[in-house]
Amino acid sequence: MSVSLPLVPEPGPEYRHNVGLMLLNPAGQVWVGRRTDTDLDAWQMPQGGIDKGESPAVAALRELEEEIGTAKAEILFESDGWVTYDLPPELRAKVWGGKWRGQAQRWFALRFTGTDRDIDIATKHPEFSAWRWVVRAELPQLIVPFKRPVYEAVLAEFEPKLRALGF
Numbered sequence: 456m457s458v459s460l461p462l463v464p465e466p467g468p469e470y471r472h473n474v475g476l477m478l479l480n481p482a483g484q485v486w487v488g489r490r491t492d493t494d495l496d497a498w499q500m501p502q503g504g505i506d507k508g509e510s511p512a513v514a515a516l517r518e519l520e521e522e523i524g525t526a527k528a529e530i531l532f533e534s535d536g537w538v539t540y541d542l543p544p545e546l547r548a549k550v551w552g553g554k555w556r557g558q559a560q561r562w563f564a565l566r567f568t569g570t571d572r573d574i575d576i577a578t579k580h581p582e583f584s585a586w587r588w589v590v591r592a593e594l595p596q597l598i599v600p601f602k603r604p605v606y607e608a609v610l611a612e613f614e615p616k617l618r619a620l621g622f
Contacts, residue, residue: 466537466559471551474515475538475562475605476501477591477613478528483622485591486523486567488576488583498589498597500606502560511561519565523586524578527569532616534562540605562609564617591617 466472477500478486487498503518505511512530520526541557542550576583589597591614595606 463537463539463559466539469556470537470539470559471555471557472505472511472537473502473558473560474505474511474518475560475609476515476519477562477564477609478519478523478567479531479564479617479622480567480588482588483591483617484588485594486574486586487589487594487597488523488586491581491584493599495599497599498587499599499602500594505561512563515561515563515565521578521580522576522582524575525569525573527573528565528567531564531566531620533564534560534609534612537561538605538608540602543601560605562613564613 480486485500487500489496489498501518501522503514503522505514506517509517511533515530515533516526516528519528537559539557539559542555547553547556574586576586591610594610595603598606
């Protein structure tokens with residue numbers, strides 16, 4: 456059964472503002488990486504916090520370069536609102552010092568304009584131990600279970616737009 460989260464126009468202060476990035480290669484596949492901070496065989500799209508005074512679009516391009524070592528991409532579109540998710544109770548106290556209940560994410564679809572050689576996950580602060588391109592339909596099964604509804608919501612919103620663009 457598929458679960459879809461509602462988009463919210465503006466999240467509350469109990470959520471950390473964040474961007475999520477769906478980086479697409481010319482074949483329409485999505486970049487995913489395996490995180491270095493977990494033993495789970497879970498793969499995710501890049502994501503990261505929005506700095507104070509930074510727009511979500513600027514944060515998206517900055518996070519792309521910080522996390523996967525390339526700036527070779529262009530924004531196609533962004534989500535119509537924010538998708539929020541709560542951290543599981545056992546993680547809440549550990550992550551971000553318990554300051555936030557979860558994250559509010561503004562998602563972006565980006566066209567990758569480089570080649571695989573332009574991707575370098577051995578960044579200054581590596582977050583991924585491996586990476587690969589996957590078909591979009593696989594995304595919800597690859598992510599940690601508590602984030603699965605987020606990926607389902609992003610796919611539900613993005614798929615019609617991506618098909619209209621020929622992806």
